[in-house]
Structure formats: structure tokens, C-alpha cells
Amino acid sequence: MDNSRLVDNPPFSGPFETTFSHLCASIDSPNRSPRGGAMSSTWGRWLGAGIGAVLAAGGLSVQPAAAGAPVGESGDPVDGGVVRGSVDQAHSPRLPIELTSGNVRKGNKNGRLEGIDVASHQHPGGAGINWRLVARGYRFVGVKATEGRYYANPHRLRDQNGARGAGMYAFAYHFAVPNDSGGAAQAKYFLDHAGYRADGKTLNPVLDIEWNPYASSDHTNACYGFTRKRMIWWIRGFVREVERRTGRTATIYTAAGWWNECTGGTSAFAGSPLWVAAISDRPTLPTGWSRWQIWQHGQRTVRGITAVTDVNWLNGGEHELAALAKG
Template sequence: MKLANLALSATAGLSLKATSETVQGFDISNHQATATEGTTFTDKVFSSHYQGATDAGLIRGGYHFALPDSSSGAEQAEFFLKNGGGWSKDGITLPGMLDIEYNPYGATCYDKSAEDMVAWIKDFVDTYQKATGVYPLIYSTADWWKTCTGNAGGFGSTCPLVLAAYSDSAPSTIPGDWATYTIWQNSDSYKHGGDSDIFNGGYEQLQKIAKAE
């Protein structure tokens, strides 16, 4: 995933457990819904996808594919903010999402120790929060988080978790100090294209995240 568009619409605050109410969503971009990657890549189709989601009445937001070995977390957060990753309290814009996962170009943990990786993520998160007033979502997998951060806590009370776990059953392994996932990416082949995302709650709860309530 890169700077992309995460869009959700109703099919049925942050939940503390998997709920019976859910909201279906999907990722769309050059590679699903990316807006930015590192400090050099911007998705050329992001704007059209983003506007299309808006026109369709979807709650949407952009995400940034992290490359922790190329520049600092602050630099990448600033690049993201300048290229579609901002937030506004309009009820339809989710806080931006940090996609931190397996390195498609090299070492799984980007040649960083767990301590350095956690510091990099915190640098990104703090920079984004200072600029927008809200904390970004964090996208990852339980395995990557355990391998590359030492299963670090410190983000569970502020950054909603978007957990990738391709399965027919909701994930039971939750990384770090998150109580549960906020959004579950359950498949990379949604019926309308892109990845499939399921919000862990009802539509009104999703709107509260978009409004930072």
C-alpha cells in the first residue's frame, strides 16, 4: 500500500472488542489507495479516487507507505501532509493512515532495531498530530509489529489500528497495547476492486472518528 484512498460506507468511538455491527470499506490507488510513499512518490490517481469517493458519499482518507530507511518519520509525515494526507473536521475525512509493514524493497525491518523503529513511528505520529490535532491511524500486521518493534506498546490509546489479516475469521492476535482493531483488512481482492476493509463498529462510530469525537 502507498498514499491511497481508504473509503467506507455503511452496510449494517473505538470499539474495545469485535462487534456485530460493521461497516464495509475498500482501498483504491495506483496500488489500492496510496497517497504518498517515502518523500518522493505521490500517487497520480489519488486525487481522482479521492474525489470519486467524496462524490459517492463515502467516508474516506489517505494513507502513507512508510520507508523508514530513507528519511525521518517527521520528514515523511510532512510530505504526506503536503500531498493529500491532511485532515479536516467535516465528518467525511478520516485522519491520515501510516502504513508500516513489510519492506518490498529490502530488509523486513528496514535495517532498524526495534527501538529505532518505535522511535521512527513516534516521530511520524507526533509530527502528524502536531500539524492536524488528531492522531493518525496505523496500518500493520501482528507479525510485522512483533518482529520489527518488539511488539511495542505506546500507540494503542491514541492511534486507531488498521490490522491486515487475510482470513474469513476476525483476527484474534492483536499487536502492541491495542485492545482490538478499529479496521480489519480481511482481503486483497474486494468484489468492487482493491483491498477489503471492515470497520469494527457501526456507521455512527465511524463518523465519530472522522470528526475526532
């Protein structure tokens, strides 16, 4: 493993919840952190030094980034010359913008089981999650484990273990950045950090493939500068590596708009379970699938979690959820 590319524990996480309007405003501002806002380099250095001195005086230490890993002033990893300021977010900041053109979902869940997905953003200032409270209303959780080959969520294992300990099902997902490295290489990095185990309480590993959050900084586009053929090849490399390592078929998280644009609506992965993002009255499926397994339908405040959290429905009940965990 190339440890110089791993930022396992960013030195500081944003203590404030990102508002939707702030998030939108920051998308095309590569020098602005989605979690905070512009900060002068001088003030940032003084603030960091002050916090470090206070913690040291109290017998505590600041958790550094991995040795040799470059970080920006915000503490976010810098990879390929791009500040990866969305690593703490569950999904691309472009996702809610792309998906709000339809009617926001209001209907009931028709007896379906509900779950959530989380990232380090759900731990503002290092806040924990009370999984026993969460488990009172939700049956499963997806945890963002990794992004590209440069970031691993420091809460990924604790969140999965906490959820399973509270009686929930859990799974890890990888946020793909195809123009960072190959599909198989990112799958390997993901599985090296995801904590996957075939224990009857863990769902398939997941590939999250969607809008490029760094397009304005890496000067490509929503499809990471890839042709459709190249994108399909990249996804195939990831899926094959997951199957080789785990014996399981990777679930694919995506949205119809991105999939149809960036893969041409390929049906090459119709055998993979689909986790679809659709903030609308009913999910629009990407071309190639006739059924969704999980539907991310919106966000809300969840008891036990400090930050607003994504919510999802399972296409079925307890029997279907248990079957998913068994593969």
C-alpha cells in the same frame, strides 16, 4: 520541498493486473517490475518512443516525472539506488505471503460496515473508478497517497473527492520506508500531498508500517535494517508530526507479525487507532492494542474498479464511522 525526490506522475503505469503468483515470483528479483516482467532496455526505449510519438500526433502529451527525478526503465522512481517498483501497490508485496499461513476468512461481517483501500494499481492503464458503483456496497475508502519521500499517487485527490462525492468516507495513508528518511520528514511529505481536511467525511491520516518490499534490493531486512528502538523512534516522529500539523492522532496500519518483530511489540502507540491486516478467521492484534478500528480481511473484485481490491471491515456501524471522521 526537495522536488528532485518527487515522482508525482510516473510516465507509464502497468496496464495489466499483477497476479498473485507473478507478484510472489518478483519479490526477490530486483530487476523485474512487479507489474510487468523483464523487458530489454532497447525494447523499452523503442516502446516509449513509439507511444510518445503516437500521443504527440494526436495532440496529447506524455506526463513526465517531476523534473530531475530519476526513474528506472519501468518508469518507477529510483531512490537511494533502489528501484521503487512497488509504489503503485496498495501494500507490501510480502503482505499476502506473510498473512496466508492461517485460515482465509470466510465468515459474515456481523453487521459491520465494509470499506476498501486503493492505490494507483486500481487504475490500470489510467482507468478510472466509478465511485457511485463502489458506494453501493462500501462505506469508506483508504487511498494510498504517498511512499517514502519520492512518490505521490497521481490519483490520490481524485479518488478521495470522488468517493466523498458518492457519499462515502475517505482517508489518505502513507506507505512508510523508514530507511529512506526520518519519520517527521515523511509525515511532512505525506501531509503536503495527502489532501487532508477536517470536513466530517475524512478519517484520520494513516501511517502504513509493514514489511520492507525492497529488502532484497537495499540489502536490509523486513524491518528496514532498524533496531526496535530506532523503529519506535521513527514511528514516534511520524505520529507527532501528524498531530502537530492536523491536531489528529494518526491511525496505524500494520500486522501483528511485523509489529511484534520490528518494534518488539511496543505499547507506546496504544492510543492510536489500529487498522490491522489479518487474512484469518479473526484478527490477531499486535501487542499493545486490545481493539482494532479497521480490519483488512482480504481481497475481491469490486464493482466499479478494474483491478482486484483490498476489502476492510469497520469495528462498528454508521455512528462509529461518523465519530471517527470527527476525530
